[in-house]
Amino acid sequence: MSLTRAERTIIVSMWSKISTQADLIGTETLERLFSCYPQAKTYFPHFDLHTGSAQLRAHGSRVVAAVGDAVKSIDNVTSALSKLSELHAYVLRVDPVNFKFLSHCLLVTLASHFPADFTADVHAAWDKFLSIVSGVLTEKYR
Amino acid sequence: MLSAEEKAAVTSLFAKVKVDEVGGEALGRLLVVYPWTQRFFESFGDLSSADAILGNPKVKAHGKKVLDSFCEGLKQLDDLKGAFASLSELHCDKLHVDPENFRLLGNVLVVVLARCFGSEFSPELQASFQKVVTGVANALAHRYH
Numbered sequence: 001m002s003l004t005r006a007e008r009t010i011i012v013s014m015w016s017k018i019s020t021q022a023d024l025i026g027t028e029t030l031e032r033l034f035s036c037y038p039q040a041k042t043y044f045p046h047f048d049l050h051t052g053s054a055q056l057r058a059h060g061s062r063v064v065a066a067v068g069d070a071v072k073s074i075d076n077v078t079s080a081l082s083k084l085s086e087l088h089a090y091v092l093r094v095d096p097v098n099f100k101f102l103s104h105c106l107l108v109t110l111a112s113h114f115p116a117d118f119t120a121d122v123h124a125a126w127d128k129f130l131s132i133v134s135g136v137l138t139e140k141y142r
Numbered sequence: 143m144l145s146a147e148e149k150a151a152v153t154s155l156f157a158k159v160k161v162d163e164v165g166g167e168a169l170g171r172l173l174v175v176y177p178w179t180q181r182f183f184e185s186f187g188d189l190s191s192a193d194a195i196l197g198n199p200k201v202k203a204h205g206k207k208v209l210d211s212f213c214e215g216l217k218q219l220d221d222l223k224g225a226f227a228s229l230s231e232l233h234c235d236k237l238h239v240d241p242e243n244f245r246l247l248g249n250v251l252v253v254v255l256a257r258c259f260g261s262e263f264s265p266e267l268q269a270s271f272q273k274v275v276t277g278v279a280n281a282l283a284h285r286y287h
Contacts, residue, residue, distance in 0.1 A: 028265070035265035036272045051265075104249055111256040112263055120174040120192040123253065127175050 001132060003125070008074050010125040015071040017117060018110065022068065025109055026060030032105035040098050067106070070133050081136045089140035096141070099134035106130060143277060148270040149219055155259065155267060156216055164258065165209030166202035168251045170195045176246055182239060208247075215278050222281035230285035241283035248275030 003011070018025055033040050034049050047055045066084055073080035088094055107126060111118045144152070173180050174192045183189065186200040195201055211229065218225040233239045252271055256263045 032265040032268055035269040104252075107253055108256045108263075108268060111253045112260050115257045115260060118257055120171050120196055123171055124175040124192070 001128065001135075003074065003129065003132070007125040007128065010122055011071060011074060011129050014110070014114075014117065014122055014126065015068060017114060018064070019068060021113065022064045023057065023061045025106075025113065026062070026064030027057045028060070028112075029063065029102065029106045029109045030056055030060045032108055033102050036105065037098070037101040040101060043092070043094055043098070063102075067130075067133065070129075070136075074129075077132060078136050078139070081133065085137050085140050088137045093141075096134070096138045099130075099137060103127070103130035103134060143273055144219060144270060148273070151267055152219075152270050152274055153216060155255070155262070155271075156213065159209075159255070159258070161209050161213060162202075162206050164251075164254055165205035165207070165212075167196065167205070168247065168254045169205035169208060170198070170201050171254065172243075172247050172250045173201065175250065179243055179246065182237070182243075209251075212251075212278060215281070216274070219274070219277070222277045223284045226278065226281035227285060230282050233282055234286040241279065241286060244279035244282045245276075248272075248279050251275060 031051055034044075041049060047053070047059070049056060066081065069080050070077045078085075107123065107130070110126065111123070170192075173183065173189060173195050180189050183201070183204075186198060186204075188194040188198060189201075215222055215225050233241075252268060252275060255271065256268070
């Protein structure tokens, strides 16, 4: 699966809107993840996961920043996320199903914050992009 | 599966949904975001672009039909398997739809609800809806053999 030129344009354009509220989007994505998919909390026994927690905010920022890194290197996501890919494969070992859950929660957050911008084409491009990002992050699992 | 509060919250939000529009949008987005799902709708005419799909009258009509069915299911949250038994048989025996598609559509519906309701569609409300769409998808798959 690779992105068409049109999809790349859509993704980059949407990112410029997301980046104005990046931390908020990141935090809300994680809140949605942990509310809807409690199994994801098993990877964070050391975190305070209550709404408004500093750790949740910090981690949400980190996750969205990584998505932003992928957008900025959209022509070579594999290279941009190489270190993160190793981290997930050898240290974190998050079950791949959770990337689907996280991606879905990010899309829901985007739809909620950008109802007019989040058209069907934008939805499709971002779903595909997050699927590619997830693939890169799980690439070295075995 | 859902507490009394969750059922009330879900029912209350859904009462505000414009069933005509949301059904068509959800089905349309399914066909745009996951184009392989178009395999079930070859008789629907022009599905060549997102605009064509979302404007397609057959997509809108079928989307409404699907959502009406979903609404009926919401009235029987305590027995979704019973509520969707005959539809389950239909989707298996006549329509030959892979149940994975019910999961995909359920998640697209959640995205559409988020778009409609913005911040009102809180993480907690989303969690309740995720349980509902999962329950409906499982109920529709229940009679498969």
